[in-house]
Amino acid sequence: AEAKPLQFPIPANVYAETVVSVKHYTDRLFSFRITRPQSLRFRSGEFVMIGLPNAEKPVYRAYSVASPSWDDEVEFFSIKVPDGPLTSELQKIVPGDTVLMRQKSTGTLVLDALTPGKRLFMISTGTGIAPFASLLRDPDTYERYEHVFLTHTCRDVAELTYGQELVANLESDPLIGELTHGRVTLYNSTTREESERMGRITALISSGKFYSDLGIDKLDPETDRIMICGSMHMLKDVKELAESLGFVEGSLNEPGSFVVERAFVG
Numbered sequence: 001a002e003a004k005p006l007q008f009p010i011p012a013n014v015y016a017e018t019v020v021s022v023k024h025y026t027d028r029l030f031s032f033r034i035t036r037p038q039s040l041r042f043r044s045g046e047f048v049m050i051g052l053p054n055a056e057k058p059v060y061r062a063y064s065v066a067s068p069s070w071d072d073e074v075e076f077f078s079i080k081v082p083d084g085p086l087t088s089e090l091q092k093i094v095p096g097d098t099v100l101m102r103q104k105s106t107g108t109l110v111l112d113a114l115t116p117g118k119r120l121f122m123i124s125t126g127t128g129i130a131p132f133a134s135l136l137r138d139p140d141t142y143e144r145y146e147h148v149f150l151t152h153t154c155r156d157v158a159e160l161t162y163g164q165e166l167v168a169n170l171e172s173d174p175l176i177g178e179l180t181h182g183r184v185t186l187y188n189s190t191t192r193e194e195s196e197r198m199g200r201i202t203a204l205i206s207s208g209k210f211y212s213d214l215g216i217d218k219l220d221p222e223t224d225r226i227m228i229c230g231s232m233h234m235l236k237d238v239k240e241l242a243e244s245l246g247f248v249e250g251s252l253n254e255p256g257s258f259v260v261e262r263a264f265v266g
């Protein structure tokens with residue numbers, strides 16, 4: 001797509017990239033892909049600050065990069081907030097539009113913040129799945145862990161589509177398909193719309209249904225690692241659950257058995 005002329009100058013230390021594609025999943029969720037700046041470096045699981053060139057001082061919001069670091073485009077998964085300072089406008093982007101991206105990436109949801117283990121559990125709600133979309137396509141994930149469990153809980157069935165497509169497309173991926181073969185399990189649920197599996201992930205784990213559905217051993221800090229991404233309340237509850245099972249929060253300075261990051265919310 002051809003870039004359109006801009007009304008405002010590009011701020012310093014900001015990439016101005018072109019929208020390549022946009023996909024709307026529901027009236028609340030959409031994903032988009034932009035061109036990849038040559039010099040962009042990021043760890044899988046990190047976030048960047050995104051804005052639009054529609055003001056002298058653009059509004060920026062944190063967005064987890066959903067694409068792997070080897071991809072020649074950058075993908076994001078976003079909520080649409082009707083009166084959100086950024087997403088009310090961002091949801092209208094079409095191929096050819098310009099999106100601003102601050103050059104620095106950062107975040108705690110990275111493999112280096114975890115000690116080695118056998119099973120990796122990625123726990124997400126809503127757009128909190130985005131960093132895991134990146135990590136699930138990173139060969140490093142499969143070098144470090146034998147099996148990856150991705151949980152995704154949303155209000156409605158249609159909101160689960162992004163995660164279903166992500167996992168379905170993994171095995172046919174020419175770069176990492178073979179590596180991921182038989183090693184990724186998607187476990188999703190809804191909380192507000194009737195579906196095959198209902199309930200918050202906290203309730204499903206606490207009741208034991210999570211383990212019996214999957215036929216797996218209980219979460220164990222000796223062998224398992226957990227990454228958590230969702231709303232503020234979700235993070236608090238899943239973090240408490242992990243800690244009650246003996247998991248210890250890690251960081252780059254001091255790797256541990258679980259890490260958390262708040263999903264983009266408005």
Ligand code: A2P
Binds near residue numbers: 125126190200201
């Ligand atoms: P619920 O419908 O019971 O609130 P949202 O779109 O609001 O971010 O929510 C995404 C999903 O996260 C919903 O299914 C929601 O369930 C669930 N959720 C919200 N709060 C929590 C929490 N504290 N612990 C676990 N799941 C949560």
